[in-house]
Amino acid sequence: MVIRPAAPEDHAAIRAVxxxxxxxxxxxxxxxxxxxxxxxxxDALLELVAEEDGVVVGHILFSPLAADTGARFAALAPLSVQPGxxxxxxxxCLMETAHELLRASGIEAVIVLGHPAYYPRVGYSAEAARPVKAPFAGRSFMALALRPGVLDRPVTVTYAKAFGIPAGSPP
Ligand SMILES: CC(C)(COP(=O)(O)OP(=O)(O)OC[C@H]1O[C@@H](n2cnc3c(N)ncnc32)[C@H](O)[C@@H]1OP(=O)(O)O)[C@@H](O)C(=O)NCCC(=O)NCCS
Incomplete structure (x- = not known):
């Protein structure tokens, strides 16, 4: 299994997965x-695929989140692995590889809205997301600091346009 950046010729396979x-x-x-x-x-800040025997079987995408503190945040969505x-x-593996690449590129924290029982396995938590003001809240809204301390103070984030979330939407 190889984790590698997605290429335009992968787009149809990614859509299928x-x-x-x-x-x-x-x-x-x-x-x-x-x-x-x-x-x-x-706004595809980082897009990776998992490939096995030349076939795309997994995909992950991160988009930029604008933070009012000037910190560099990214949103994880979506993450998909082929059923079977x-x-x-x-x-x-897709998440851990992506986090290392994001950290190396200067991204300081990542945010996800997803299964509360799944994402903690790679370090996300709802508690870490508590200082983050966004249109989402609750146990499915989780964060992971890639730079220690970056989630220690309040921050308001704005999602990329494609999410269709009006600025200033309440959680
Ligand atoms: C969620 C998803 C990406 C996980 O991919 P995966 O390659 O199976 O994940 P991993 O192999 O790394 O981890 C598997 C573990 O996570 C658990 N898990 C998978 N989905 C879960 C969920 N929704 N809630 C809680 N745990 C979950 C599995 O039970 C398994 O647990 P185990 O290690 O104790 O056996 C995959 O199930 C998927 O594509 N689901 C459909 C799309 C989706 O829901 N994406 C995320 C949206 S928030």
Whole structure:
């Protein structure tokens, strides 16, 4: 298994993995459209695929989050692993690889809105997200500091346009 940056020629395979993963989990999937919109807006900050025997079986994308403190934050969405290849560490590996690349590129914290029982395995927590003011809150809204201390003070973040969240939306 190889984790590598996504390339334009992967886009169809990525769409298929995202659609299969989210449809299996939630019965529907709009996430491939979100990914298309993020790319079109230049907001695909980091996009990786997991490839096995030349086949894309996993995908992760991070987009920039504007922070009023000037810190550099990123949002994780979406993360997908092909049904049939799940529960074998691919999702964890995609996240851990991405976090190292993001840290090396100067991103100071990452935020996710997702399964509260899943993301803590790579360090995200709702507690770390408490100082983060965003249109989301609660146990599914989690953060991970890539630079120690960056989540110690209040910060307001704004999502990329493709998420369709009006500025100033309350949680
Ligand atoms: C969530 C997802 C990316 C996990 O990928 P994965 O490669 O199976 O994850 P890993 O192999 O790294 O981790 C598997 C572990 O996470 C657990 N896990 C998977 N989905 C979970 C969930 N929704 N809630 C809690 N735990 C979950 C598995 O039970 C497994 O636990 P174990 O190690 O104790 O057996 C994958 O299930 C997926 O694509 N789901 C559909 C799309 C989705 O929900 N994306 C995230 C949106 S928030």
């Amino acid at each position: 995202i659609t299969a993963a989210f449809t299996a989990e939630f019965g529907k999937s709009d996430e491939a459209g979100l990914v298309d919109a993020l790319r079109a807006d230049g 290849r799940q529960k074998d560490g691919l999702g964890t």
